[in-house]
Amino acid sequence: MTKTTVTVGLGSCGIAAGAGKTYEKIKAMLDKEKMDFDLRKTSCIGMCYREPLVEIKDETGTYLYGDVSEDRAIEVIEKHINQKDPIRDYIVYTDLFDAPENNFITSQVKIVLRNCGYIDPESISDYESREGYKAMSKIASEKIAPEVVIQTVLDSGIRGRGGGGFPTGMKWKFANASKSAEKYIICNADEGDPGAFMDRSVLEGDPHSVLEGMIIAAYAIQANQGVIYCRAEYPLAIKRLNIALQQAREKSFLGKNICGIEGFNFDIYIKEGAGAFVCGEETALIASVEGERGMPRKRPPFPAVSGLYKKPTNINNVETFANIPWIIINGAAAYAAYGTEKSKGTKVFALAGKVRHSGLVEVPMGMTIREVIFRLGGGIKLDKKFKAVQLGGPSGGCIPEYLADTIVDYDSVNATGAIMGSGGMVVMDETTCMVDVAKFFLDFTRKESCGKCTFCRMGTMRMLEILERITNGLGVEGDIEKLEELAYQIKDNSLCGLGQTAPNPVLTTIKYFRDEYEAHIFHKKCPAKVCRPLLTYTVDPEKCTGCLVCLKNCPAKAITGERKKPHFIDQALCTKCGVCYTKCKFASIVLS
């Protein structure tokens, strides 16, 4: 009989939802009552909307409990372990019967996330028990030449998962061809897109898979030094990476003559980023690792020829590296079996926004956006109307509802004007104003522009000013055209990806939601009721109880009325701050 195991998901979002307390509670019960089960930790299971998650595995099967607060933990352990009576109502996934979230798990294909949520990320033996470091051992024992490794990666068709979509095998080939005694491998873990957290989850949940990917890449291009450039905002990821690095060194997966391969010396260190979005761009990242301001430079020379400290350097994203060991073990053909003609394999998406099931999903390329949002994502919160989905963060764009049957692969997404990006998928409903979203992203890129290229530095500023005018009700005819003109100039005249893609959110929203821009400019209305200066606040006399709360809180003293009689808002005095709307307990303030 196998021993029962209880596993608590302790990723960043789990901890934020209170999983740490749940773990402590179960541990206290285990210590106090001498119960017979193993308590284990794992990282993100992907089902963020049900955190904290506790998995119980016993001789009958696997049960995943959702929303396990401290109190619920006691109940679950008591009933399930002591009385052998699983609580069906709390089970969100199981392989035994139809549970509410079975669909969420079974619709996914897990390659990158193959170990996330299954292993203890702080244990190398857990990783090894799931084919960990087997790819590297295979290369060593079968004496596979670097060129053959590169060919396998080329054949698998994997493209850079950081957003660019450049074939990974080609990158390796170039770096391999550069002759130098010193070469570098850099892992780009500077996940700066607001609304994306895939890389964080992989680093927290399965750090060894990234390390193994880097080691294989180092072998393929004969690099001797590796750097992981990780955001300082991810303290847990950095901590677990450090543990993993130490373990890998102890087992000689890092160091001298790795896996017995004569002359293959490689080690990795972590470089903490200091918070600059532009450092996701590879030449800016290199400048930052060198300790400079993270400003991009002209290419060529490409990093494969002259990168970090002017040595040949290969940079890949976290997710790309995590794919590599799987490809080596299972072969290029197995990987290429997933996906579409030009985009192979799977892609991890961070689903967030107005979607019911926010979390991490990995799907084969070629699934439609609608399937991702409705089958995996469970549809829109509060049954509101699905309006658009934002893909690719500040460099991407908004895809409207009527194009939701677009399949996810690099080329199809690019055709809509958005980009695949690193995989943030933010869902928007009818209460999201598209002009406001465009303004939000432009505000972000304006602040994050490094300032090197005038068009990016000044152009984004001018575009933001126009958008601010529009959302403040001061838009004039010709503003849309002016935005478009500026957008194309910025795209054409910027050196790096940040500037070249910064106008995308504005261009796509103009393309698909021009009517919203026009409503703001010509009718001075915000259809989604978001842009406050365009709203009118009035009191619904039917609902108003005359409680005086809005009157007392109004900073402009625009509200008049007596106790128990409907109040009145003087439109001439109203500053549209919205305080009355948030303070009213009876929903009697009407927006129009």
Place this chain on the structure above:
Amino acid sequence: MRISRIYQKDEVVDLGPVDLSLIEPLITKYKGKKGNMIPLLQGTQDIYGYLPRTAFEKIAADAGLNLSDMFGVATFYAQFRLKPVGKHIIKVCHGTACHVQNAKEITEALEEALKVKDGETTEDRFYTLESVACLGCCSLAPVMMIADTAYGKLTGNEATKIVKNIRIMESN
């Protein structure tokens, strides 16, 4: 979503002299190493909570770096602060997911409750209110983080309550 990092003379707060001996081990560790500027500044900020001018000068002199290069780097990255901050930093997430779920309301409620603007420190130097781009807990939007603890699914009122409770708990 960066806070203003431009040095403003009229806002200088005198917290007494800075103990510069604290950064000596750091300088010894990184002196002469390639790409040492960012780790040096990060380490200094870990010690003082911000980058005091005197520390800049000491690092420049002892580690042989250019003051102008250091200032250039410190003002480039969002992480570095040139002004002292409060005991706790309230980071209100303004990532995409939080933005579409009304993160603005959280910042506004806190601005009102703490009587400070975004990026400022309260008079008693207990809180600094800050907006950040993404904390990566998008499923819990809107989110704020105080001292490595994230609080999710907030409303303006809840955020205000949490902030008040922390102050009460620590004053006891």
